[in-house]
Amino acid sequence: MREQTTGPHLLRTSTAELVAGVLRDRIAQAVYEPGERLSEEAIGAELEISRNTLREAFRLLGHERLLVHKLNRGVFVRVLSASDVKDLYLVRRVIECAAVRNSAGGDMAACREAVEDGERAAADDRWRDVGTANLRFHQALVALHGSSRLDELMGQLLAELRLVFHVMENPGAFHAPFVARNRLLTGLLEEGRLAEAEQYLSKYLDDAEALLQAAFDSSSSARLGGA
Amino acid sequence: MREQTTGPHLLRTSTAELVAGVLRDRIAQAVYEPGERLSEEAIGAELEISRNTLREAFRLLGHERLLVHKLNRGVFVRVLSASDVKDLYLVRRVIECAAVRNSAGGDMAACREAVEDGERAAADDRWRDVGTANLRFHQALVALHGSSRLDELMGQLLAELRLVFHVMENPGAFHAPFVARNRLLTGLLEEGRLAEAEQYLSKYLDDAEALLQAAFDSSSSARLGGA
DNA sequence: CTTGTCGAATTGTTCAACGATTCTTATGTT
DNA sequence: AACATAAGAATCGTTGAACAATTCGACAAG
Numbered sequence: 001m002r003e004q005t006t007g008p009h010l011l012r013t014s015t016a017e018l019v020a021g022v023l024r025d026r027i028a029q030a031v032y033e034p035g036e037r038l039s040e041e042a043i044g045a046e047l048e049i050s051r052n053t054l055r056e057a058f059r060l061l062g063h064e065r066l067l068v069h070k071l072n073r074g075v076f077v078r079v080l081s082a083s084d085v086k087d088l089y090l091v092r093r094v095i096e097c098a099a100v101r102n103s104a105g106g107d108m109a110a111c112r113e114a115v116e117d118g119e120r121a122a123a124d125d126r127w128r129d130v131g132t133a134n135l136r137f138h139q140a141l142v143a144l145h146g147s148s149r150l151d152e153l154m155g156q157l158l159a160e161l162r163l164v165f166h167v168m169e170n171p172g173a174f175h176a177p178f179v180a181r182n183r184l185l186t187g188l189l190e191e192g193r194l195a196e197a198e199q200y201l202s203k204y205l206d207d208a209e210a211l212l213q214a215a216f217d218s219s220s221s222a223r224l225g226g227a
Numbered sequence: 228m229r230e231q232t233t234g235p236h237l238l239r240t241s242t243a244e245l246v247a248g249v250l251r252d253r254i255a256q257a258v259y260e261p262g263e264r265l266s267e268e269a270i271g272a273e274l275e276i277s278r279n280t281l282r283e284a285f286r287l288l289g290h291e292r293l294l295v296h297k298l299n300r301g302v303f304v305r306v307l308s309a310s311d312v313k314d315l316y317l318v319r320r321v322i323e324c325a326a327v328r329n330s331a332g333g334d335m336a337a338c339r340e341a342v343e344d345g346e347r348a349a350a351d352d353r354w355r356d357v358g359t360a361n362l363r364f365h366q367a368l369v370a371l372h373g374s375s376r377l378d379e380l381m382g383q384l385l386a387e388l389r390l391v392f393h394v395m396e397n398p399g400a401f402h403a404p405f406v407a408r409n410r411l412l413t414g415l416l417e418e419g420r421l422a423e424a425e426q427y428l429s430k431y432l433d434d435a436e437a438l439l440q441a442a443f444d445s446s447s448s449a450r451l452g453g454a
Numbered sequence: 455c456t457t458g459t460c461g462a463a464t465t466g467t468t469c470a471a472c473g474a475t476t477c478t479t480a481t482g483t484t
Numbered sequence: 485a486a487c488a489t490a491a492g493a494a495t496c497g498t499t500g501a502a503c504a505a506t507t508c509g510a511c512a513a514g
Contacts, residue, residue, distance in 0.1 A: 014298060014497070016286075040465070050499045052279050055466090059243075059283055063290040071241060072465055072506045090374050098321045147317050153380060241466070267496075277468045282497090299475045299496055457514075466505070471498105478493075484486090 016056035019049060023057060027066050027077055028159070030166045034079045038067070065160055080164050082216055088157055088164075089209040093202060095150060096141050100198045103144045103189055110140035111186050118179045127172020131165070134175045137182050141201075168215045178208065243283035246276060250284060254293050254304055255386070257393045261306045265294070291383055293390070307391050309443055315384055315391075316436040320429060322377060323368050327425045330371045330416055337367035338413050345406045354399020358392070361402045364409050368428075395442045405435065 023043075026032050044054045058075045061067045067075045080088075118133035135158050142154040165171040181204055188197035250270075253259050271281045285302045288294045294302045307315075345360035362385045369381040392398040408431055415424040 016497090041463095051465090052500090053498060056283065056286055059286045060290065063287065069241075073508095074465065087374050087376055090372065091376050094322065094325045094372070094377070098325065145317065145321070147314050149314055149318050149384075150321070157376075243466095268494095278496090279469090280467060300477095301496065455514105457512105459512085460510090462507105462509085464505105464507075467503090469500105469502085471500090473496105473498085475496075476494085479491090481488105481490075483488085 014056075015049060016053050016060065019047060019054060019057035020060040022047065023061055024064075024066065024159070027061075028162050032077050034077050034163055034166060036077045037073075038075050038077065040074070064156055066163070078160070078163055080160065080167075082213060084160070085164055085209065085212050085216060088161060089205055089212075091153075091157060092138075093205050095145075095154065096138060096205070097198050097201055099142050099144045099150075100185075100189065100201050101194055103194065103197075104192065106144040106146075108144075108186065108190055110143060111137060111189070114140050115179070115182045115186050118175075118182060122176055122179050127170075127176070130179065131172055131175045134178055134182065135161075164212060164216070167219050168212075169219075174211065174215075178204070242276060243280050243287065246274060246281060246284040247287040249274070250288055251291075251293065251386070254288075255389050259304050261304050261390055261393060263304045264300075265302050265304065267301070292387055305387070305390055307387065307394075309440060311387070312391055312436065312439050312443060315388060316432055316439075318380075318384060319365075320432050322372075322381065323365060323432065324425050324428055326369050326371045326377075327412075327416065327428050328421055330421065330424075331419065333371040333373075335371075335413065335417055337370060338364060338416070341367050342406070342409045342413050345402075345409060349403055349406050354397075354403070357406065358399055358402045361405055361409065362388075391439060391443070394446050395439075396446075401438065401442075405431070 023032075023038075032038060038058070040051050040054055040058075044051050047054070058067060058069065062069045062075065066078055068078050069075050114133050114137035118130055118137065121127075121129035121133055139151070139154055139158065142150055145151075165174065168174055181200075185197055185200055185204070188194075188200060250259075250265075259265060265285070267278050267281055267285075271278050274281070285294060285296065289296045289302065293305055295305050296302050341360050341364035345357055345364065348354075348356035348360055366378070366381055366385065369377055372378075392401065395401060408427075412424055412427055412431070415421075415427060
């Protein structure tokens, strides 16, 4: 990251935000696993940036709840608890159901596109892509609100959720059953059957949460040495 | 802020967060007005902290949307637009109405307390206190969800809203008419008339938004030199 | 086995410096 | 006088080094 000093800046954003982007990706890809400590010196040396700049990036991600900052001990990749999953899905129900309920006249193009991407990915057994398409579908659902703040909030929630998925042994398979439900939900919305759609989505989220909680519990009991 | 180096740290939080707290207060109190640029050197010298630490605090507040960071130009106190007000109230409607709708069995103590504080403040013409009590009432409403994430989100929304209030010539008077509505809404909730309560709150928020938009428009037209 | 102490490693914070960008102001041309 | 341009000042972005403060692990003493 030294090249920038020689030529004219092609960067439209600060180095700290660039670095934050790199780290965000690595966390999403589980290069850094939940609970892992991120060394200022090691990462700073690897990315060739100063500690100060790296710390700015850490602050950024801390505020996005991807990292937790422990005083004098450093930053760690966030580890989510069962109660976090509960909270996350409570918020999703509030926001996504409201989006569906008020979606009359909204543009469903992005939703439909995400659904079809998910179906293609599932047909090819590209599980990772199924997952991202699924997340994009829900992001598109929230976008029906037309609110930049809700869009940002949803993006943050989904980033946290990705952290939970890593706990599961087969994150890809988790999303597969929901592809069909995405299509069905989209159909209900396009036909304007909003009340049905809302109820359907509510159950959808209940099921997803239950699955996640189950995987979560078994993983945590295994970690504690269940015989 | 140098004293901390001598004695053992009594601080449980980092200086950057302490500084962020100070700046947050000053913005809320309009010591720093919307649009104003905050000089790293000036504030750093006044608070006796280094530029690096101050920059960490700026990042924090930037993420809370109280400051906007312009590359190579510095940080400015956020200036909200009419569309921001619209977005803010859209989110409030989604979250607060959902809180009311699902509030069956929730603990209304905090709500009632905020209502009564507001009434006392209004009786004594302590307009500023009326405003803070009003904000606390809505925060308590959202707290019925029992979600830490929604609590945090609401706190952020209200902080942004405070920025809008500063645009009005008499911020205190704005809140006065809503004290009675807070009491009425609380009553509906305690009687379990949730559907009515939700509808009432929805109109409540519509009215507040309209008032704010009006004050906003007149202020911006005045700023452009309306005769 | 618990407790206390020492030292290494890491974070928290500051400082000084320099490149890069923006803003200001003076200058010169038409 | 108006406008474009260029030098200069101010400020931000980033770095690297330095030192204080805290944590952690090892080892000795009780």
